[in-house]
Amino acid sequence: MDGAILKGLRVIEASAFVAAPLGGMTLAQLGAEVIRIDGLQGGLDYRRWPVSDDGTSLFWAGLNKSKRSVCLDLGSPQGRELARALIVAPGEDAGILLTNLPPRGWLDYEALRTERQDLIQLTVQGDRSGGSAVDYTVNPRLGLPYLTGPQATEGAVNHVLPAWDLITGQMAALGLLAAERQRRRQGTGQHVKLALEDVALAVMAHLGFLAEAQNGQQRQRYGNDLFGAFGRDFLTGDGERIMVVGLTLKQWRNLCEATGIVEQVRLLETRLGVDLSLEGERFRAREELAALIAPWVAARTLAQLREAFDSCSVCWSRYQSVSQLLHEDPACSEANPMFRQLDQPGIGPVLSPAIPLRFDEQRLPAQPAPRLGADTEAVLTELLGLSCAEVGRLHDQGVVRCA
Incomplete structure (x- = not known):
């Protein structure tokens, strides 16, 4: 057993920021072939902070480990057609799309489905109506900023960890696997929608926050005390x-x-x-x-x-700082088999984790995030049957980017 639990599964990803990229990386670290499609200059999060001294995004590198990168001019008909072709490319373990971009144009499920009836598409949304939402807008609605911080604090205290993004990312991976299992049994695809807002509301109910309020109780701030124990x-x-x-x-x-x-x-x-x-x-x-x-x-x-x-x-x-965690804590080092030092393109040596799951004490080792467009030529030739010369012409025309 080599840890490649999902070997053979192919997922096309068109995403930005946390939830969808994390879902894709989770699948990639389990052995799936995850192909990220971006515009020629990268996606919305390609320069997201934190960044290195030269502006390279440490955030982007962290959330795209083990993936392949294809860069297309998504503003051109040719680029969009290539993207659609990759999404609906044949294969029993293919035809799977993960995105948190608006499901229209080249990401429109109904249009894609005309080319591949068994297509599975999972779209991560902000609110349940498809509107924009992030942790920093969902949390205020949930009341959590009024429960966070010292007891004497007046007003709201935001939390720095994007908890709903993280849970949504893992649920996106789970949702795709569940839909893929159903397709294997019934031969049908589907468009799965997963809203950050709904994930947050569900967890508030799971943890008893809603029942507590329904019971007429108003949770207070308790600072660093553990509530209920x-x-x-x-x-x-x-x-x-x-x-x-x-x-x-x-x-x-x-x-x-x-x-x-x-x-x-x-x-x-x-x-x-x-x-x-x-x-x-x-x-x-x-x-x-x-x-x-x-x-x-x-x-x-x-x-x-x-x-x-x-x-x-x-x-x-x-209590320790992140710097202390990195330099002083053996659990956050290569003494922990989950970690190894990787030479991340554009950044240099980075301590990087494999997936935390262990199957019979084995897992795939951590792999770096790709250079933008590093796999464009290989993917277009492998999946779409284009020749190297054809890819070269597309590159010269500005339709594709090859690293």
């Missing part, structure tokens, strides 16, 4: 900040044992008339519990805490 940050004696969590009963007991507060907790239970083996009661008593733990943490260095916590299997973590 015990967990918060503390300062160590040498000025480091750590997070400790007692969500499960085992985690809580391990924390009490490591910090030596077992008897104090029993006394606290008696005084408050509560059972702190219940996670909700630990949340209610979080200030009293923190008062027991904080002095113990403050009297010890990070190294001492690590030894004490790890020996008792405490659930905890040190």
